[in-house]
Amino acid sequence: MAKLGKRMKKAYEGLDRTALLAVEEAVKTLKGAASATKFDETVEISLNLGIDPRHADQQVRGAVQLPNGTGKSLRVAVFARGDKAEEAKAAGADFVGAEDLMEQVQGGMMDFDRCIASPDMMAIVGRLGKVLGPRGLMPNPKLGTVTPNVADAVAAAKGGEVQFRAEKAGIVHAGVGKASFTEDALIENIRAFVGAIAAAKPSGAKGTYVKRISVTSTMGPGLKVEPSSVLP
Template sequence: MAKVGKRLTGAYADIDRNRFYDLTVAVSTIKGKAKAKFDETVEVAINLGVDPRHADQMVRGVCELPHGTGKTVRVAVFAKADKAKEAEAAGADIVGAEDLMEKVMAGEMNFDRCIATPDMMGIVGRLGKILGPRGLMPNPKLGTVTMDVAGAVTAAKAGQVQFRVEKAGIVHAGVGKASFSEQALIENIRSFVDAIQKAKPTGAKGTYVQKVSLSSTMGPGLKVNISSIAG
């Protein structure tokens, strides 16, 4: 059995794993326990009462975090002519068409978000087996297949978070950095949970949001009292 490091042991020293913490206390505790030498990401995980194997219980969407994620997002855009120029002007890191497709097929994927104009989907569709498993395939429902490439690039750069429920019924996302103020983290978390609530699928039965947990990259996880998230 692997030994637990002194840092992690200390982090859990005064944590009650059976307690459901109010959101404000949970955020304060998580920030206080983030002792790594880098700015840890604060992550939220939500257990949902859904079975993603059924199409009418799939949970997927986007959320605009009011204070961003604190992460630098590299954006690739498949576009031509004027739309390519718009994407570049909006701050896209990589813009192209067939040439970008060839780079992706060759394994060059130095980006975190992929956006495409509708007329480029014939090209992008050929990359489905590469982009799909990485969660990078442009999708109209997520606003990443659009003629408004400038708006999509701006949103991605500003801290828009995409989410998709996993097989076990869990959805998670980074909602900020440990260096954020407590209020900023609280507002981001509430916005994310609200987006999950609004994305409730028609096939969901019983209790939809079953459990919410909060943690930092290297810190302990805390269960959050769901009623305290509503504010």
């Protein structure tokens, strides 16, 4: 651990962490520092938005398909019957069912990262609101997770779709790849994510919308990014 700390300290040596960096410089620095670790660190982004999510007209929520994926394999549960259930299985869903799947979840089975449902299943899924809701797993039409096209939703989740939602303080954060990605791939993912946030600007937002952006890796410090280097 001591050796790891020294290597990471050297990687960030001479860097002014209060300075605004172009996204290219920030990504290069993160990758250089992450090379000191023995595992593939996740690269994360955080945006501080000029909104108050407590107001209905200032909420930011949605999903974006990252062009280079997340580097993480999501486990997907799908509530569907008949042909829709077969389509979900063919698309790679990890768990598929109706009442039987509901009973498994009620019994404590939560081995999935994304929950999708066909519209006719919402009466069943609704009973799981107290279980799925607090974990951010409740299917939602606005996020494309309540849909008749369950196969497409499964493919999107498996292919690197990232969901986002502004927290109470107006902060949005998400994983946008792995340190093993090329610099170009990480930059493309970061710009795609920021672009989706920019496109989701709510009608009630006033003044500066994207106030601050920072990127970090699992073991690294946050680096401030110049918004103009990533905004559309």
